[in-house]
Amino acid sequence: NAGVTQTPKFQVLKTGQSMTLQCAQDMNHEYMSWYRQDPGMGLRLIHYSVGAGITDQGEVPNGYNVSRSTTEDFPLRLLSAAPSQTSVYFCASSYHIAAYEQYFGPGTRLTVT
Amino acid sequence: DQQVKQNSPSLSVQEGRISILNCDYTNSMFDYFLWYKKYPAEGPTFLISISSIKDKNEDGRFTVFLNKSAKHLSLHIVPSQPGDSAVYFCAASSNSGGSNYKLTFGKGTLLTVNP
Numbered sequence: 001n002a003g004v005t006q007t008p009k010f011q012v013l014k015t016g017q018s019m020t021l022q023c024a025q026d027m028n029h030e031y032m033s034w035y036r037q038d039p040g041m042g043l044r045l046i047h048y049s050v051g052a053g054i055t056d057q058g059e060v061p062n063g064y065n066v067s068r069s070t071t072e073d074f075p076l077r078l079l080s081a082a083p084s085q086t087s088v089y090f091c092a093s094s095y096h097i098a099a100y101e102q103y104f105g106p107g108t109r110l111t112v113t
Numbered sequence: 114d115q116q117v118k119q120n121s122p123s124l125s126v127q128e129g130r131i132s133i134l135n136c137d138y139t140n141s142m143f144d145y146f147l148w149y150k151k152y153p154a155e156g157p158t159f160l161i162s163i164s165s166i167k168d169k170n171e172d173g174r175f176t177v178f179l180n181k182s183a184k185h186l187s188l189h190i191v192p193s194q195p196g197d198s199a200v201y202f203c204a205a206s207s208n209s210g211g212s213n214y215k216l217t218f219g220k221g222t223l224l225t226v227n228p
Contacts (some may be wrong), residue, residue, distance in 0.1 A: 004156070035218075040122075041218040042202060043157070064226065090156050100145050100206050102216065104156030 002026050004105035006091050010112045015080040020029040021076040021108050023091030031094045032074040036060065043090065049074055081112045093094070116140045117205050118203055119219035132190040133221050136203030139184065143205040147216070148177060148188050151200045160201070161188070193226045200224070 009021045015023075025032065033048035043056030049068040063085060065077040074093075078085060088109050094103040118137045128133045136146075144165040149157035163170040163186065164178045170177050176189045190197055203219040 033215075040220055042117075043204075043216075043218040045187075045215055045217075048215065059217075089225065092156075100147055100162060100216070101159045104149075106156050107154070 004087075004091055004103050006105035008108060008109050009106070010078070010109050012113065013078070014113055015083060017081050019081065021078075021089055021091075021110070023074045023097075023105060024070050024072050025075065025091075025093040026072065027093065027095070027103070028071060028093050029093035029103070029104075030071070031096060032068065033058070033092050034064070034066065034074070034076045035090045035092065037090060037107075038087050046076065046089075052055060078110075083112050086109055086110060086112045114139075115220075117203055117217050117219040119201075119203055119222050121222050122220070123223040123225070125225045126193050126226060128195055129192045132193045132224055132226065133193040134187075134190075134201050134203075134224065136186045136188075136219055137144075137184055138205050139188075139207070140185070140217075142207040142208065143217075144208070146177070146179060146186050147204045147205045147206070148175075149182065149204060149218075151202065151221070155213040157202060190224075193224075195226045195228050197222055198226045 004025045030051045034046040035043040044060050047066040049055045055066050088107050089104040090107050094102045131209045147162040148160040150160045151157040161175045198220045202221045217220045
């Protein structure tokens with residue numbers, strides 16, 4: 001099992017550009033989520049999904065879109081990048097919404113100039 | 114409004130001694146608590162958890178204590194090893210009020226274990 005994979009590992013965007021951060025898991029997990037980590041801020045939930053076709057907002061959803069067309073994939077789209085979105089992004093999954101232990105990907109470091 | 118607080122940004126201990134990392138929470142509806150460990154340039158990894166019906170959970174060198182009346186939990190690492198040097202995140206969860214078991218994380222504590 002590859003676990004949770006994220007691409008790319010690093011990305012630099014200009015303000016106003018859009019892009020998609022990819023996340024995939026091969027553990028047949030129902031629950032997937034996206035977090036951002038900023039210095040001194042811990043991990044904050046952006047969006048999450050409890051299964052294919054179902055998504056919901058987390059704590060900091062503005063400026064981001066998600067969709068879940070398959071169990072395996074949960075891409076995060078930045079619609080119009082802003083410097084405030086400079087962060088490290090982590091994707092995570094767990095086998096069920098009630099399973100609190102989540103498996104995290106290695107992260108994507110995004111810089112918006 | 115920070116619901117999970119880790120008030121010590123960093124902690125330094127000697128190898129072989131005990132490390133105690135603390136976490137406080139304000140939301141009385143939290144019913145499950147977890148500790149994650151994070152090395153630089155890697156994603157967090159699950160370490161240990163505790164349900165609100167317990168006051169202690171132990172896994173090898175790691176023990177988590179929960180004091181519900183004080184809304185406080187702590188992670189004890191005994192004995193501490195240099196490989197334990199990492200950032201430790203406390204997280205809490207609840208299924209009440211439509212929160213759907215979403216995790217709320219603290220800001221983390223950087224533990225350094227000196228040889």
